[in-house]
Amino acid sequence: MNGRKPTAEGAQDEWLDQQLEALWSADPFELQHTEKRRLLVPLLTLLDSHHRSHCPEYERVARLGFGSVTDQSLEELPFLAVRLFKSLSLKSVDDDRVFKTLQSSGTSGQVPARVFLDQATSKRQSRALVKILQGSLGRARLPMLIIDSPAVLRDRTLFSARGAGIQGLSFFGRDHTYALDESMSPNWQAIDGFINRYSDQPVLIFGFTFMVWVHLIQSLESNGRKLALPQGVLMHSGGWKKLEDRKVNNSEFKARARDALGVEKVINFYGMAEQVGSIFVECDQGHLHTPVFADVVVRDSATLAPLPAGEVGLLQVVSVLPTSYPGHSLLTEDLGQLLGEDDCPCGRKGRYFSVLGRLPRSEVRGCSDTQQEAS
Amino acid sequence: MSVVVLAGHDLPKLAQQTTRTCFDPVVVAFCQSVSQSLLKHPQARQYPELVALGFWLRESHLRRLQHRADVPKGIVQLPVGLVLHFTPANVDTMFVYSWVCSLLMGNKNLLRLSSNDSPVKRILLGILKDLFERPEYEPLACRNLFVSYPRDSGIGEDFSLMADARVIWGGDESVRAIRRLPCKPRCRDIPFADRYSVSLINGDQLTTGDLQSVAERLWRDIEPYRQMACSSPRVIFWLGSDELQEALMRCLDSLAQETEVSPGRSMDHLVAAQWLQAQDAAAGPIRSGPLSVVPVTCFRPELLLTHPGQSLCYLVSIDRLEQLEQQLDERCQTLSYWGVESSALWQWLESSTGPVMDRVVPVGQALDFSVVWDGVNLLNQLSRQVTAW
Numbered sequence: 001m002n003g004r005k006p007t008a009e010g011a012q013d014e015w016l017d018q019q020l021e022a023l024w025s026a027d028p029f030e031l032q033h034t035e036k037r038r039l040l041v042p043l044l045t046l047l048d049s050h051h052r053s054h055c056p057e058y059e060r061v062a063r064l065g066f067g068s069v070t071d072q073s074l075e076e077l078p079f080l081a082v083r084l085f086k087s088l089s090l091k092s093v094d095d096d097r098v099f100k101t102l103q104s105s106g107t108s109g110q111v112p113a114r115v116f117l118d119q120a121t122s123k124r125q126s127r128a129l130v131k132i133l134q135g136s137l138g139r140a141r142l143p144m145l146i147i148d149s150p151a152v153l154r155d156r157t158l159f160s161a162r163g164a165g166i167q168g169l170s171f172f173g174r175d176h177t178y179a180l181d182e183s184m185s186p187n188w189q190a191i192d193g194f195i196n197r198y199s200d201q202p203v204l205i206f207g208f209t210f211m212v213w214v215h216l217i218q219s220l221e222s223n224g225r226k227l228a229l230p231q232g233v234l235m236h237s238g239g240w241k242k243l244e245d246r247k248v249n250n251s252e253f254k255a256r257a258r259d260a261l262g263v264e265k266v267i268n269f270y271g272m273a274e275q276v277g278s279i280f281v282e283c284d285q286g287h288l289h290t291p292v293f294a295d296v297v298v299r300d301s302a303t304l305a306p307l308p309a310g311e312v313g314l315l316q317v318v319s320v321l322p323t324s325y326p327g328h329s330l331l332t333e334d335l336g337q338l339l340g341e342d343d344c345p346c347g348r349k350g351r352y353f354s355v356l357g358r359l360p361r362s363e364v365r366g367c368s369d370t371q372q373e374a375s
Numbered sequence: 376m377s378v379v380v381l382a383g384h385d386l387p388k389l390a391q392q393t394t395r396t397c398f399d400p401v402v403v404a405f406c407q408s409v410s411q412s413l414l415k416h417p418q419a420r421q422y423p424e425l426v427a428l429g430f431w432l433r434e435s436h437l438r439r440l441q442h443r444a445d446v447p448k449g450i451v452q453l454p455v456g457l458v459l460h461f462t463p464a465n466v467d468t469m470f471v472y473s474w475v476c477s478l479l480m481g482n483k484n485l486l487r488l489s490s491n492d493s494p495v496k497r498i499l500l501g502i503l504k505d506l507f508e509r510p511e512y513e514p515l516a517c518r519n520l521f522v523s524y525p526r527d528s529g530i531g532e533d534f535s536l537m538a539d540a541r542v543i544w545g546g547d548e549s550v551r552a553i554r555r556l557p558c559k560p561r562c563r564d565i566p567f568a569d570r571y572s573v574s575l576i577n578g579d580q581l582t583t584g585d586l587q588s589v590a591e592r593l594w595r596d597i598e599p600y601r602q603m604a605c606s607s608p609r610v611i612f613w614l615g616s617d618e619l620q621e622a623l624m625r626c627l628d629s630l631a632q633e634t635e636v637s638p639g640r641s642m643d644h645l646v647a648a649q650w651l652q653a654q655d656a657a658a659g660p661i662r663s664g665p666l667s668v669v670p671v672t673c674f675r676p677e678l679l680l681t682h683p684g685q686s687l688c689y690l691v692s693i694d695r696l697e698q699l700e701q702q703l704d705e706r707c708q709t710l711s712y713w714g715v716e717s718s719a720l721w722q723w724l725e726s727s728t729g730p731v732m733d734r735v736v737p738v739g740q741a742l743d744f745s746v747v748w749d750g751v752n753l754l755n756q757l758s759r760q761v762t763a764w
């Protein structure tokens with residue numbers, strides 16, 4: 001790697017951005033693993049030491065749990081349990097540089113996670129999103145139908161993860177049309193207007209998996225209606241937990257979405273509020289792909305040791321984007337498996353994987369709960 | 376919104392019944408039958424808390440309780456009337472103890488069970504239902520009603536107004552909410568709110584010959600209820616030499632190997648450990664495996680907020696007993712000890728000016744239920760002491 005690692009504070013951001021240039025200029029899915037590791041590992045090592053020197057909480061967890069900084073491999077990088085973002089304020093910048101605080105909606109009744117963004121991190125996130133999605137959506141801005149209510153973007157200072165997702169994707173669209181009203185029912189007038197204007201051209205439809213299912217697909221089905229957007233692409237994300245409970249899997253979702261919305265393609269992606277920007281998009285094979293800015297490690301859910309391809313474990317996601325909060329390496333509570341590296345039939349390079357649902361939460365609570373159970 | 380009867384007859388029947396005498400022979404026989412059913416039950420063996428309950432309910436043990444409860448001359452012990460029990464969601468056998476205390480005192484009982492399902496609860500309710508169907512236990516089937524109902528349905532209010540005493544198991548918030556329900560002016564509340572428990576091991580007394588037996592006793596306290604009962608020790612205070620500390624943890628770890636583990640346990644332990652480390656409350660390295668041990672530099676009760684149970688121990692080193700006082704508060708329920716002279720402990724407790732726990736018992740007996748619980752004598756509280764001469 002060229003360029004010396006600076007020690008002076010503040011210069012690190014700049015150095016990181018310089019090194020990132022190599023990643024920005026590459027096709028996000030073109031680097032084979034040796035080349036990708038050669039670029040990624042030094043950047044992640046740099047982020048590790050950046051967060052150690054700017055976030056005392058991260059420093060302690062890294063030192064006590066993982067030892068000193070190493071730059072050997074992805075697998076040796078310290079990781080934070082993603083749940084910590086709910087109970088702690090984790091940031092690597094001064095308060096006055098935080099210009100946006102992302103708040104994950106979380107499961108109902110739970111404390112939301114908080115993610116602190118500065119300008120530099122936020123900019124990197126948007127840029128990465130563009131690089132990753134250009135392959136699927138092209139360069140032109142498409143007419144965009146958002147399967148959500150406009151109310152979700154109202155409070156601009158406290159960003160919900162839903163709002164952030166919509167904002168991020170909105171960059172690829174124009175004539176942003178909200179398909180749901182404030183009560184989350186279909187706004188048929190808006191939807192019909194959109195179809196009248198754009199049924200004969202490529203359009204982008206975006207929403208969170210569960211909302212698309214409940215508020216659009218099921219509404220259409222129960223009303224005996226079908227939309228026709230033959231050149232449309234539906235992008236959706238947000239996890240399968242609630243749909244699993246209703247026994248709806250990805251292929252069922254795809255088939256019913258295609259049928260109800262009359263779209264050409266349905267593309268799922270995996271990402272989280274704690275790592276906005278580095279998302280993992282599904283290919284035609286249904287595999288989720290790691291872009292050049294990010295990677296995944298699958299860890300045994302009992303021992304937390306890295307697992308080889310084919311074995312199911314916890315997903316650890318790494319990303320070179322976050323400098324304002326220690327989110328470059330996170331152990332999620334999602335279960336998944338590595339499917340392979342560099343050899344997906346779709347042609348994309350890098351690791352590819354699948355998500356298989358959430359780690360079951362233990363129900364233990366103790367003497368302490370006469371009432372809090374669901375009733 | 377309705378009441379679901381889980382065991383027993385129905386509300387009108389319950390209301391019609393009279394109370395019975397204390398230590399009524401039918402009640403004692405019934406407890407003995409529950410004990411036999413539990414100890415014979417093919418699945419009960421997997422749950423140490425059920426086996427312990429089975430032993431506790433044996434007639435010989437109850438007779439000893441009666442003997443000890445012998446009331447002074449000039450006092451007659453009589454039931455209070457109808458006792459309403461709010462039971463905890465996940466520690467399924469605790470409420471049985473307080474219920475049986477109430478039963479022994481001759482009371483009628485109405486018990487609200489949570490809607491959560493668990494194998495332990497299923498086994499218990501199955502046994503009770505079977506026994507209630509036997510003709511000899513008909514009087515008990517009429518006088519004890521196990522129900523569930525949705526909270527915020529107004530049913531809690533109605534029940535509360537009928538009660539002469541309320542036994543309330545729950546977290547601080549739940550206990551507060553339940554105590555706000557309207558009740559008779561002379562209704563007694565026996566609340567069991569959030570508590571935590573700790574162990575004390577004297578490293579100076581520990582020899583390699585002791586390791587296995589100390590580990591087994593500690594494990595007897597840690598394992599039941601997946602370490603989530605109020606009395607389950609979650610903190611081990613280590614007094615004196617730490618020479619055999621690691622060896623003891625290894626012994627504990629191999630005992631822990633045999634238990635069934637929930638899939639989220641390692642994640643829960645990681646979250647707890649990282650949360651402590653991030654706040655500078657824990658030191659490394661951390662032992663993680665079937666038993667996780669996090670060395671905590673200075674304990675404070677708030678550090679238990681994220682404690683997920685399932686065999687995770689905070690390990691705190693101290694040099695003097697007095698250091699316990701600074702780190703514990705009034706929420707500490709049980710201190711179980713090993714290798715400390717009980718006389719030294721009593722001396723310390725008596726001279727202590729700070730808050731003192733409600734139970735001090737040898738390691739291995741932390742979960743043994745006694746009729747004096749959380750500082751309250753349940754047999755006395757669930758009866759009236761009538762003076763008569």
